[in-house]
Amino acid sequence: MPLHDTSYQHWEGVHLGLWRRRWVIARAGLRACLQGKWMRHLIVLCWVSALGMTTVLFLVGQLLVANSIVVKWMGNFNPALQAFAGMLTTWLEQHPEISVRTTQDVLFYYFCIGLMRAGIFALGMAIPLLITRDLASNAIIIYSSKAVSRGDYLLGKFITAFVLIFLTWLGPVCAAWFVGNLLAPDWRFFWHSRVAVAHVLVFGAASMTVLSLLALGVSAISSKEKSTAAVWFMWWIFGGVLAPIAVQTQPWLRHLSFNFDLDQLALAVFRPAHDLTIAQTNIPILGDMLRGVRPQTLASLATPELQGAVAALLVMLALAAFLIRNRVRPE
Amino acid sequence: MPTMQPLMLPPLVIETQNLTKAFGQQKALDGVNLQVVPGAIGLLGPNGAGKSTLIKCLLQLQPITSGSARLLGREVGSEGREIRKRVGYTPEQDCHIPGMVGCEYVTYCAQLCGLPFQAARQRAHEMLDFVGMGQERYRKIESYSTGMRQRLKLAQAMVHDPEIIFLDEPTNGLDPKGQAQILDLVNSLWKRYGITVVLSSHLLHDVDRICEQIIIIARGRVLVHDTLENLKARRRGAAEVVLSGRHQEFESACLRRNWACEPLPNGHIKVEHHSDSLNSLLGLLDEIKLPPLEIIPSPNALEETFVQALEISHATA
Structure with missing residues (x-):
């Protein structure tokens, strides 16, 4: 028996705004996702990889400065290396847009593409918790009877998915860029790497939006948690297997893979072929090393199938919107 | 004015x-x-x-x-x-x-x-x-x-x-x-x-x-x-009477006044007294010196209204 007054009390207060209510939905979704042990481990892994990237950037930065700690340390072992670093420093002074911009652009292209896989995997784990569970438990009725609309609900869920990929992908990438350049021997590294980070942000924002919407669409397919997760992973894996096979048969089939389409988008944004060409002709030593890259590889990097990728992604988004529209209803 | x-x-x-x-x-x-x-x-x-x-x-x-x-x-x-x-x-x-x-x-x-x-x-x-x-x-x-x-x-x-x-x-x-x-x-x-x-x-x-x-x-x-x-109010004219005994005597008195009465499974007696008020029913009980335990006026008004409404609905459909 409660010791305090259990009679009904009226409430008089100021209601929160609409965006706060949307954030409440997003936060609840995030909390549900982060309750999973494997999800937390994955996020930690992504941030550890960011630490690795930061270390790489730090070392690259140190190599480009003659009197840096690393160069001095290397000089203790081999004075020729210190002399080589001195040459790089001169070269940095003359071509900063190549030495910093190009290097970081290429590094961040591969880092971005790598961590995107982690984001896709995280979404796969989160998909049952986005809409699927709510469909199974009729929670949509509860949401719809509160002071939020269907659009607010979906926006909240979208923010959940977006923040989740941010934690596993764009967050670590941006953190690596910031800390890596913070530890660089020269403040100008921030300025010279501006293009790389702009590429990261443009590609990241576009891809995260696409992936979040696709995840919502897949999450709305069924009210069975295992089914929706299976659809996501099967689509991802099937696309990955199909893309190299379809090159030899029906190249357009590759666009059925969202991963392939996003890779094409990354190629169009980062233009790594352009960076490699610059590196081949300008960077001492690396030029010879990069001449070993096969021409087909360079050609595929140079000519992304952007139009097909964008068209395929738009079709996928339209399908996702159709599914969400038809499935996310109070009835 | x-x-x-x-x-x-x-x-x-x-x-x-x-x-x-x-x-x-x-x-x-x-x-x-x-x-x-x-x-x-x-x-x-x-x-x-x-x-x-x-x-x-x-x-x-x-x-x-x-x-x-x-x-x-x-x-x-x-x-x-x-x-x-x-x-x-x-x-x-x-x-x-x-x-x-x-x-x-x-x-x-x-x-x-x-x-x-x-x-x-x-x-x-x-x-x-x-x-x-x-x-x-x-x-x-x-x-x-x-x-x-x-x-x-x-x-x-x-x-x-x-x-x-x-x-x-x-x-x-x-x-x-x-x-x-x-x-x-x-x-x-x-x-x-x-x-x-x-x-x-x-x-x-x-x-x-x-x-x-x-x-x-x-x-x-x-x-x-x-x-x-x-x-x-629309269903007045019927009541349920709860008695401690002498059910037969009460039913006979009702029948003498041409009031239909029906014993219910719960022991109550349903009486149709055809009056807007309970005065006539109370008068009858007083006449036979039978104090009731409880009188429930219009006991099934809602149910009867509900059934009647549904019947009309079915008939007009």
Whole structure:
């Protein structure tokens, strides 16, 4: 028996705004996702990889400065290396847009593409918790009877998915860029790497939006948690297997893979072929090393199938919107 | 010359004009016209009559096919969020947000209605106390019994202090004790706290016990909309008499006055005394010196009205 007054009390207060209510939905979704042990481990892994990237950037930065700690340390072992670093420093002074911009652009292209896989995997784990569970438990009725609309609900869920990929992908990438350049021997590294980070942000924002919407669409397919997760992973894996096979048969089939389409988008944004060409002709030593890259590889990097990728992604988004529209209803 | 005092009518809480909801060719609501004042309102009808559809249309859970509706003075369709901020709803089916414990869920529902977290959490505990939930509020909802889930649904519907609350079959799946407790709570909402209650049910007893206004709906049409008092007044002329003994003597006295009487399985005797008041019946009892234990006037008025309305509906269909 409660010791305090259990009679009904009226409430008089100021209601929160609409965006706060949307954030409440997003936060609840995030909390549900982060309750999973494997999800937390994955996020930690992504941030550890960011630490690795930061270390790489730090070392690259140190190599480009003659009197840096690393160069001095290397000089203790081999004075020729210190002399080589001195040459790089001169070269940095003359071509900063190549030495910093190009290097970081290429590094961040591969880092971005790598961590995107982690984001896709995280979404796969989160998909049952986005809409699927709510469909199974009729929670949509509860949401719809509160002071939020269907659009607010979906926006909240979208923010959940977006923040989740941010934690596993764009967050670590941006953190690596910031800390890596913070530890660089020269403040100008921030300025010279501006293009790389702009590429990261443009590609990241576009891809995260696409992936979040696709995840919502897949999450709305069924009210069975295992089914929706299976659809996501099967689509991802099937696309990955199909893309190299379809090159030899029906190249357009590759666009059925969202991963392939996003890779094409990354190629169009980062233009790594352009960076490699610059590196081949300008960077001492690396030029010879990069001449070993096969021409087909360079050609595929140079000519992304952007139009097909964008068209395929738009079709996928339209399908996702159709599914969400038809499935996310109070009835 | 005496001045005319303006007639102060209470504001309408529900107002519909030709409200129609169709699923393909099937009309779940067919030109519903209602003007409902605040109070405890019983929405009666057989299964599939359109009760739940009416509530869902008013809450914008389902789009209206044609016609218009206003809830708490606001237009349904264009002001959905603002309306739902002031409305509570307990759905008929089992629904909850998975993975949450009871108090977390009610707090979350309050936040969805715009309450700040601290206020939401405090209100959630108050409402869980109000519906009689104890330490089980800290358990996952998935582990709740049907009774607990019904209480939780009621708590989430009241947590944001609504002006009107829609209860769709709130006693479904409850044992008699649980039913009585929930009905007592619902009863207090209007009578003690001034919250308008719309109780949708096919259980006449529940509605009879709580509601002042009755809306009978069948085949998507409103058949009856009146106060319970008026409905009972229409059915005067019958009563149930509870006696301690001498049943035969009472029945004989009734038959001498040409009053039909019928012993009921519960031991009561139903008498049709054909009078607006109970005076003639009391006179008869006095005449034979038989003090009654209880007299229940118009005992089945609601049931008879309900059945009659349905018969008319079937006949005209």
